[in-house]
Amino acid sequence: MSSAAVMLGAYLPGDSTTQLKQVPVPAPGHGEVLLRMKASTICGSDIRCIYHQHLGKGPEGYQGVVAGHEPSGEIVRAGPGCRRFGVGDRVIVYHISGCGLCNDCRRGYMISCTSARYRRAYGWQRDGGMADFLLAEEKDLIWLPPELSFTDGAQVACGFGTVYEGLEKIGIGGNDAVLITGLGPVGLATGALCRKLGARKIIGIDVVMERINLARDLGLCDEVLLSGPDNVADVLRLTGGAGVERAVDCSAHDGARATAIRATRKWGRIVFLGEGGRVEFNPSPDIIHDQKTIFGSWVTSTWRMEELVERLVAWKLHPADLVTNRFPLDRVSEAYTLMAGGKCGKVAVCFDEELT
Numbered sequence: 182m183s184s185a186a187v188m189l190g191a192y193l194p195g196d197s198t199t200q201l202k203q204v205p206v207p208a209p210g211h212g213e214v215l216l217r218m219k220a221s222t223i224c225g226s227d228i229r230c231i232y233h234q235h236l237g238k239g240p241e242g243y244q245g246v247v248a249g250h251e252p253s254g255e256i257v258r259a260g261p262g263c264r265r266f267g268v269g270d271r272v273i274v275y276h277i278s279g280c281g282l283c284n285d286c287r288r289g290y291m292i293s294c295t296s297a298r299y300r301r302a303y304g305w306q307r308d309g310g311m312a313d314f315l316l317a318e319e320k321d322l323i324w325l326p327p328e329l330s331f332t333d334g335a336q337v338a339c340g341f342g343t344v345y346e347g348l349e350k351i352g353i354g355g356n357d358a359v360l361i362t363g364l365g366p367v368g369l370a371t372g373a374l375c376r377k378l379g380a381r382k383i384i385g386i387d388v389v390m391e392r393i394n395l396a397r398d399l400g401l402c403d404e405v406l407l408s409g410p411d412n413v414a415d416v417l418r419l420t421g422g423a424g425v426e427r428a429v430d431c432s433a434h435d436g437a438r439a440t441a442i443r444a445t446r447k448w449g450r451i452v453f454l455g456e457g458g459r460v461e462f463n464p465s466p467d468i469i470h471d472q473k474t475i476f477g478s479w480v481t482s483t484w485r486m487e488e489l490v491e492r493l494v495a496w497k498l499h500p501a502d503l504v505t506n507r508f509p510l511d512r513v514s515e516a517y518t519l520m521a522g523g524k525c526g527k528v529a530v531c532f533d534e535e536l537t
C-alpha cells in the first residue's frame with residue numbers, strides 16, 4: 182500500500198446527516214498500527230451527542246474526525262516499537278486513547294484520563310472506525326480470539342464492555358432478579374450478560390414495541406413490560422411483592438430511572454449506565470430507609486475488557502447476535518438513520534467477510 186493511497190471515511194456534520202469523504206490512508210508511527218476495518222458499530226452516544234447536533238464542547242467535543250468509536254479490525258501494518266501486536270492480529274480498539282501515565286490510565290480506565298492534551302477518543306477527537314482503515318495506538322488494543330467475529334469484537338469496544346463493568350459493580354448472581362429499564366442495544370446486552378451470569382429472572386421495560394419484541398424473541402428477558410405508570414407495581418407483582426435485587430438503567434429517562442430505584446427491593450443495588458437527562462426521587466423512602474445503593478458506571482477498563490472477551494468465549498456468547506442490520510460503508514447514511522429511529526437492535530457498518 183503506497184502512502185498516496187486513499188480511503189473512504191464517514192463524518193458527522195451534526196444535522197442528522199453523514200458525509201463520506203476520500204482521505205489519505207494513514208501511516209503508523211512509533212507504537213501505532215494500521216487496521217483494516219472489519220466492523221464498526223453505532224453507539225447511542227454517537228446519535229445523542231454527534232449525529233443530531235454536536236453536544237460536547239471543547240476537548241470533550243466531536244472534533245470533525247472520522248466517526249465510529251466501536252471498531253474492530255485486522256492489523257495490516259505495524260509501526261516501529263510495537264511490543265505485543267503485529268500484522269495479521271485481529272483486535273478490538275478500546276475507544277479512548279489516554280495518556281497512559283495519569284492515575285486513571287494506570288488503572289486501565291483510559292476513559293477517565295485526566296490529561297487534556299493526550300486524552301483522545303476514537304471517533305470523537307481522533308479518527309474512528311467508519312473508514313476503510315484506522316490508525317490506532319498499540320496500547321489501546323485488545324486481542325480478539327478466533328472464536329469471536331469482528332462484529333462481536335466491535336460491540337465489546339463500547340456497549341458490552343460498559344454493561345459488563347456496570348454488572349460487575351453491582352454483582353449479579355443466581356439469587357437475583359434483574360430489572361432492565363431501556364431495551365436498546367445496551368439494555369439487550371445487559372439481558373444477554375445477566376443470563377450468562379446466572380440471574381434467575383430478567384424483567385425488561387421499554388417504550389418501543391420493536392425493542393420489546395426483540396428482547397423477548399432473543400430470549401434476553403423473561404418478562405417484558407411496556408413503559409407506563411404502573412411499572413413499579415408490575416415489577417413488584419412479578420417478584421413476589423418484594424422487588425428486584427438488581428436494577429440496571431439503560432434508558433437515561435427520568436421516569437424509568439425512578440422506576441429502577443423504586444422497583445428494587447431492600448438492600449438492592451441499582452446501576453445507571455444511560456447517559457444524560459435527570460432523575461427525581463425521594464431519598465428517605467426510595468433509598469435510605471430501604472438501604473439501597475445506586476452506582477454510576479462509565480465504560481470500563483482495558484483489563485476488564487480483556488476479561489470480558491475471555492468470558493464471552495467460555496460462555497459461547499456472541500454480541501453480534503444483537504446486530505439486526507449490517508451496512509457497507511458506502512451506505513453509512515442509512516445505518517445512522519436507522520439507528521436514530523430506534524426501531525432496531527444494534528446497527529453495524531461492516532467490511533469484507535463481516536458483511537455477509
Ligand SMILES: [Zn+2]
Nearest residue numbers: 224226339340
Ligand atoms: Zn459508545
Ligand SMILES: [Zn+2]
Nearest residue numbers: 280283286294
Ligand atoms: Zn491518562
